[in-house]
Amino acid sequence: MKEKSPKKSTEEIAAYLEAIFNAAIDAIFTIDEHGIVERMNPAAEQLFGYKASEVMGNNISMLMTMPDRQNHNNYINRYIETRQPRIIGIGREVMGRRKNGTEMPLRLAVSETMLEDRRIFTGILHDLTAMKEAEAEIRKLNQDLELQNDRLELKVNQRTEELSEAVNRLLSLNQQLVREAEERRAAETALRKSEDELRKALKKEKQLNELKSRFVSMASHEFRTPLSTVLSSADLAEAYTGGEEHQEKRSKHLTRIKTAVGTLTSILNDFLSLSKLEENMVQTQAVKFKLKEFCDEVEDEMQGLLKPGQHIIQEHENCDAQVFLDKQILKNIIYNLVSNASKYSDKGKPIFCRLRVVDKVLFIEIEDKGIGIPEEDQPYMFQRFFRANNVENIQGTGLGLNIVKRYLNLLGGDISFISKPSYGSVFSVNIPLTKSKLN
Numbered sequence: 524m525k526e527k528s529p530k531k532s533t534e535e536i537a538a539y540l541e542a543i544f545n546a547a548i549d550a551i552f553t554i555d556e557h558g559i560v561e562r563m564n565p566a567a568e569q570l571f572g573y574k575a576s577e578v579m580g581n582n583i584s585m586l587m588t589m590p591d592r593q594n595h596n597n598y599i600n601r602y603i604e605t606r607q608p609r610i611i612g613i614g615r616e617v618m619g620r621r622k623n624g625t626e627m628p629l630r631l632a633v634s635e636t637m638l639e640d641r642r643i644f645t646g647i648l649h650d651l652t653a654m655k656e657a658e659a660e661i662r663k664l665n666q667d668l669e670l671q672n673d674r675l676e677l678k679v680n681q682r683t684e685e686l687s688e689a690v691n692r693l694l695s696l697n698q699q700l701v702r703e704a705e706e707r708r709a710a711e712t713a714l715r716k717s718e719d720e721l722r723k724a725l726k727k728e729k730q731l732n733e734l735k736s737r738f739v740s741m742a743s744h745e746f747r748t749p750l751s752t753v754l755s756s757a758d759l760a761e762a763y764t765g766g767e768e769h770q771e772k773r774s775k776h777l778t779r780i781k782t783a784v785g786t787l788t789s790i791l792n793d794f795l796s797l798s799k800l801e802e803n804m805v806q807t808q809a810v811k812f813k814l815k816e817f818c819d820e821v822e823d824e825m826q827g828l829l830k831p832g833q834h835i836i837q838e839h840e841n842c843d844a845q846v847f848l849d850k851q852i853l854k855n856i857i858y859n860l861v862s863n864a865s866k867y868s869d870k871g872k873p874i875f876c877r878l879r880v881v882d883k884v885l886f887i888e889i890e891d892k893g894i895g896i897p898e899e900d901q902p903y904m905f906q907r908f909f910r911a912n913n914v915e916n917i918q919g920t921g922l923g924l925n926i927v928k929r930y931l932n933l934l935g936g937d938i939s940f941i942s943k944p945s946y947g948s949v950f951s952v953n954i955p956l957t958k959s960k961l962n
């Protein structure tokens with residue numbers, strides 16, 4: 524073993540260290556306690572551009588920049604005094620100054636070495652220029668990136684704003700469209716409604732025209748008999764020029780004239796009532812009155828219209844209280860039904876007029892012992908102009924029952940009947956009684 528690792532001589536060790544010192548890539552300096560450069564390697568020469576001979580023996584601060592250049596000796600002195608290392612064994616970045624005056628960043632590591640009688644400091648310096656440049660480059664790139672980021676963010680914000688504006692515009696446009704669509708729909712509905720109304724009005728107009736022309740043909744037929752009666756009776760009454768002996772004849776013809784005029788008046792009244800109903804001109808006007816008194820009034824008025832020997836038999840039940848109704852319409856209803864009862868029954872026959880109030884409903888029954896209504900005609904009795912086949916020789920318009928039915932509609936009431944040919948008919952009416960505002 525001993526032969527394999529023979530102890531090296533001092534010269535050999537010196538040469539070994541010298542070789543390492545010379546071949547090192549980093550710059551190496553040794554200085555004494557006063558900062559005087561004792562040695563420097565070729566890498567140091569290369570780094571600073573000085574020949575070793577130009578530096579050795581001079582203060583190391585010649586290779587430094589301010590403020591280290593000025594303070595370097597103080598650093599060493601303070602260290603020797605306090606033994607508090609600021610750099611030794613720690614290392615730090617410093618600035619170096621080349622022979623040509625340019626400066627460079629360096630990594631400095633310093634170590635202290637005690638020789639037999641004195642101490643020296645060794646500094647190893649590594650050029651940081653490339654690293655610093657790379658760092659700067661990175662910093663710049665980062666800055667550029669940040670700038671780009673900022674720009675991008677700005678652009679994104681701007682685009683976002685533009686987009687939200689566009690979205691808002693779209694939303695308001697959409698709202699406007701919805702509004703317009705609604706308006707159009709409303710206009711369409713209104714148009715359709717007015718079209719409907721127009722069509723209805725036209726239909727009504729047509730119905731009225733038809734009614735009028737039917738009335739003209741009916742009137743020309745129905746008017747002929749009473750008018751010819753008026754004419755012939757007037758002629759005859761005129762012919763009886765005698766005194767007392769002709770008086771009876773004259774008054775007979777005058778009565779005929781009166782009856783004929785009455786017939787004409789009732790035909791005209793029917794038509795007038797119907798026209799008013801058709802044009803919705805009839806409005807109910809309720810008043811407060813006593814039913815019993817009202818019936819006596821109507822009976823009195825109708826007495827003159829009855830055939831000889833006919834009389835109205837009134838039967839009342841619970842009719843003492845006051846009612847609140849359209850008196851004129853009620854009179855019209857009873858008038859129509861009683862005049863039918865009289866017209867379609869013989870002389871001397873009774874006409875029953877029954878009235879009763881039950882649970883706030885007025886029931887009226889008009890009964891006669893007359894010709895009755897053929898069964899096959901009964902379904903059509905309330906139609907306009909309809910007349911049963913057994914009344915051909917009795918004057919009439921066929922409007923009365925239709926008018927009655929329509930009046931009852933206005934009062935919220937209704938009508939029905941039972942009839943048997945040759946026995947008679949009973950017409951039944953019901954009218955709800957509203958509470959009087961006067962009560």
Ligand SMILES: Nc1ncnc2c1ncn2[C@@H]1O[C@H](COP(=O)(O)OP(=O)(O)O)[C@@H](O)[C@H]1O
Binds near residue numbers: 891895909910911948
């Ligand atoms: N009390 C009644 N008895 C028999 N027939 C009736 C009676 N009331 C109505 N009618 C029948 O109903 C028809 C319609 O009556 P109405 O409308 O009053 O018309 P008008 O009396 O002018 O003919 C009459 O033509 C008749 O045929």
Ligand SMILES: [Mg+2]
Binds near residue numbers: 919921923
């Ligand atoms: Mg009638």
